[in-house]
Amino acid sequence: MATILEYYPSVAASDHRVCAGDQCDRILSDFRYDRRDDDGRACQRYANDCLVRVSERICQLPDGLRLRDVGRALLVSHRDFTGPDARAPIRRIRPQIAMNTSETASNPWGHRIGLAVLIILAIVSLLPIWIAVKTAFTDTGAIYTSASALLPKDATLFNFQRVLGLANPADPRLAKSGLGKIDFLRALLNSLIFTTMVVVPQIFFSAMAAFAFARLKFPGRNLIFFLFITATMIPGAVLFIPNFILMKELGWLNTFQGMAAPYALMTPFSIFFLRQMFLGTPAELEEAAHIDGAGILTIFFKIMLPLHTGSLATLTILTSIAMWNEFFWPFLIGRDPAVQVMAVAINSFRTQSAAGTPDWTGLMACTVLGIIPVALLLIFFGRKVVESIQFSGGK
Amino acid sequence: MQIIRKIFFVTMVASTVSAHAATEISYWLWDTNQLPAYKACAAEFQKQNPDITVKITQTAWSDYWTGISTGFVSGSAPDVFTDHLARYPEFALNEQLVDLAPLIKQDKVDTGIYVGELFKLWSKEGKQYGLPKDWDTIAIFYNKDMMKAAGVDPATLANLDWNPKDGGSYQQLIAKLSIDAAGKDGTSAGFDPKKVKQYGLVMPGNPDAYGQSEWSHFAVSNGFKFNDGLWASKFYYDDPKLAETFKWIVDAGKKGFIIPAKDCNENNAPGLFAAGKGATILHGSWMINWYKENCKFEVGIAPLAKGPDGRKSMFNGLADSIWMGSKHKPEAWKWVKFLGSPEAQKIVASYAVVFPAVRQDVDTAKEAFAKKGMDVSPFVEEGTDPKVTFLFPVTDHASDVVRIMQAAIDRIMLSGADPTSTLKSANQEVNALFQ
Numbered sequence: 001m002a003t004i005l006e007y008y009p010s011v012a013a014s015d016h017r018v019c020a021g022d023q024c025d026r027i028l029s030d031f032r033y034d035r036r037d038d039d040g041r042a043c044q045r046y047a048n049d050c051l052v053r054v055s056e057r058i059c060q061l062p063d064g065l066r067l068r069d070v071g072r073a074l075l076v077s078h079r080d081f082t083g084p085d086a087r088a089p090i091r092r093i094r095p096q097i098a099m100n101t102s103e104t105a106s107n108p109w110g111h112r113i114g115l116a117v118l119i120i121l122a123i124v125s126l127l128p129i130w131i132a133v134k135t136a137f138t139d140t141g142a143i144y145t146s147a148s149a150l151l152p153k154d155a156t157l158f159n160f161q162r163v164l165g166l167a168n169p170a171d172p173r174l175a176k177s178g179l180g181k182i183d184f185l186r187a188l189l190n191s192l193i194f195t196t197m198v199v200v201p202q203i204f205f206s207a208m209a210a211f212a213f214a215r216l217k218f219p220g221r222n223l224i225f226f227l228f229i230t231a232t233m234i235p236g237a238v239l240f241i242p243n244f245i246l247m248k249e250l251g252w253l254n255t256f257q258g259m260a261a262p263y264a265l266m267t268p269f270s271i272f273f274l275r276q277m278f279l280g281t282p283a284e285l286e287e288a289a290h291i292d293g294a295g296i297l298t299i300f301f302k303i304m305l306p307l308h309t310g311s312l313a314t315l316t317i318l319t320s321i322a323m324w325n326e327f328f329w330p331f332l333i334g335r336d337p338a339v340q341v342m343a344v345a346i347n348s349f350r351t352q353s354a355a356g357t358p359d360w361t362g363l364m365a366c367t368v369l370g371i372i373p374v375a376l377l378l379i380f381f382g383r384k385v386v387e388s389i390q391f392s393g394g395k
Numbered sequence: 396m397q398i399i400r401k402i403f404f405v406t407m408v409a410s411t412v413s414a415h416a417a418t419e420i421s422y423w424l425w426d427t428n429q430l431p432a433y434k435a436c437a438a439e440f441q442k443q444n445p446d447i448t449v450k451i452t453q454t455a456w457s458d459y460w461t462g463i464s465t466g467f468v469s470g471s472a473p474d475v476f477t478d479h480l481a482r483y484p485e486f487a488l489n490e491q492l493v494d495l496a497p498l499i500k501q502d503k504v505d506t507g508i509y510v511g512e513l514f515k516l517w518s519k520e521g522k523q524y525g526l527p528k529d530w531d532t533i534a535i536f537y538n539k540d541m542m543k544a545a546g547v548d549p550a551t552l553a554n555l556d557w558n559p560k561d562g563g564s565y566q567q568l569i570a571k572l573s574i575d576a577a578g579k580d581g582t583s584a585g586f587d588p589k590k591v592k593q594y595g596l597v598m599p600g601n602p603d604a605y606g607q608s609e610w611s612h613f614a615v616s617n618g619f620k621f622n623d624g625l626w627a628s629k630f631y632y633d634d635p636k637l638a639e640t641f642k643w644i645v646d647a648g649k650k651g652f653i654i655p656a657k658d659c660n661e662n663n664a665p666g667l668f669a670a671g672k673g674a675t676i677l678h679g680s681w682m683i684n685w686y687k688e689n690c691k692f693e694v695g696i697a698p699l700a701k702g703p704d705g706r707k708s709m710f711n712g713l714a715d716s717i718w719m720g721s722k723h724k725p726e727a728w729k730w731v732k733f734l735g736s737p738e739a740q741k742i743v744a745s746y747a748v749v750f751p752a753v754r755q756d757v758d759t760a761k762e763a764f765a766k767k768g769m770d771v772s773p774f775v776e777e778g779t780d781p782k783v784t785f786l787f788p789v790t791d792h793a794s795d796v797v798r799i800m801q802a803a804i805d806r807i808m809l810s811g812a813d814p815t816s817t818l819k820s821a822n823q824e825v826n827a828l829f830q
Binding site: 140141143144145177178179180181253335347348349350351352357358 | 427428453455456457458461462469661662663664665666669670671684685687688689690691
């Protein structure tokens, strides 16, 4: 709704800031040539200053229409507005419409070259993943003669079966030399446990810390934040040995709590991200709640968190993806097959076939299984992730 | 309180009673292919010793040694584990291995039953750190179809000769087997070394400090020797005969007979051979089953070429060691003694994965391989001929030697550095370690 509204000069006249969810649309300053950009007011140029096609069926509405009348007017927009106020359907967002209508028309080759480059880049990015998937489906005996083929030779599901431990132990194909042994189902389960153990507390505590840094005033707040920033500048690799020694002293080697410990409370990125979100919320909401008698905890749980479910969801997704793929710390701490996470299991599987050459088809089957959850997450929530990062970046 | 005390007392008694019932010793190995064989050995051992159970754990190679070292430090190392010649000197120096010599004397174990000098490989200054369990040698694996296509009679492969100057009949062979994109082989005039589609020889990996499969047999057959014997403190990497050998390898590569060194490492070299990129590959007897099962074509085995000093192959062997911190040393010794005995090694040999260290069981292995359709006589002949085998150079500071020599050899093979000067400076560094 909001995106449609912004294209109407009539709405510009109303001096109203139109928001839907976290996205606020502004009216282009070009529509009102005598005004300058003013933060928070209706005349600000749209942050994503791009040309957008508007459907031909959306007609421009006559000037002077008040906001509350727009809905009604849109409902009957299929009618031709043939009166003196009617204008041609808008195709572009900028008033330089007459000049830019044929931007594509005047430069079709630029458009096509851009498309070609994008297609090439897409192929280059997706080809390795396709090769991995193809190898996972190839029969182990055929891999060396068909390594560069684009389609699997002797396609089979057996690699997935044996890697997940679902193959019949008496199957003669399992006795082949060069095959590795792994209990990958266990590794996937461990990854799931590890990810949950990290993400849930991390988001919770990071949100609380971000709220404290953003909204609460307590003595030493700036000093603590400064120390926090300084500490995050230390490269992660430097911390591995002290953390390892600590885990060893605690007796947490080869345990889930040992693997989750450095990440479970917070990550610098989470706190920064959420702090930005909280800072961007107008303080009036909290002040209003405060006046009504809400304490800090109520404000946090009942106002701030519900307001930012979008960013919390984004952060959850990003952290889940990062923790699902996490390798080095679990590699140091969790070597035992009972607590191995997916990435560590794949690394161990790489050298599992004693002959020296990795068991390629099994390895690719494990990799594909490891990619699937992240791919699903991105397919279903990908747009949200991209939009939220875009928005926070644009700020 | 009284009840708790009673329960406590009963549990204590019960646990001590059960402790006498069965001791469990842990055993580690890394080879998945040998797991069934050792499980069978454990079953046989438990039949003979009902009060000892053996728990076998197989760990991937990349995790194995870190697991062992961390185990030493944290106190959770296995009681017995498969040990390797390159690693045990450090463990022995750090007093992590049990000296088996007094136990051998006490139980009057016959140590003359092992092939060649395998037993000596595992001893240092009168102390014994393992009983040998298997050995391996190097030979040529070749693609029978490509041999036939090139018109080479496999019978001639047993008598190849090599020298660092012109490569001898060995170079003729790999030249004939190298074919460029236009179909010309390496012996014809218009052969293009830059557009080779089938190489005569695939190196089985990145040559390292010991070059077990890659260069040691060439160099030693040329008259080179690593050092003056086991535990020596002086290496001879600056020997001009070694530089000559490397020069020949690099030149043959430039001529297009050997796959470029940058394209080859131990992960993909067997795969390249199986994919038909090379006609022959020099590799060890541990790979026999892999080549048999993963190559779509028939694979033949031929002995190494004879150099100026005759045919030479590095002789390597694994053994089982007992951890010094083991809480069940008598039981661990019983298991190690069993594994070093002809009985256990006969079981392992019948699985046709490795060659057993006990001489009398070697034929069992040979027959087991033959049943699978592989004629492994070149390996066996090399292994049982004392004139052919030379020992793996066991020394202290092995990891540093490997590090220094790896850098030097990489420079020679990959960056085209001059072999003579590079090896000379590397050798100085290596010898400085022992001072």
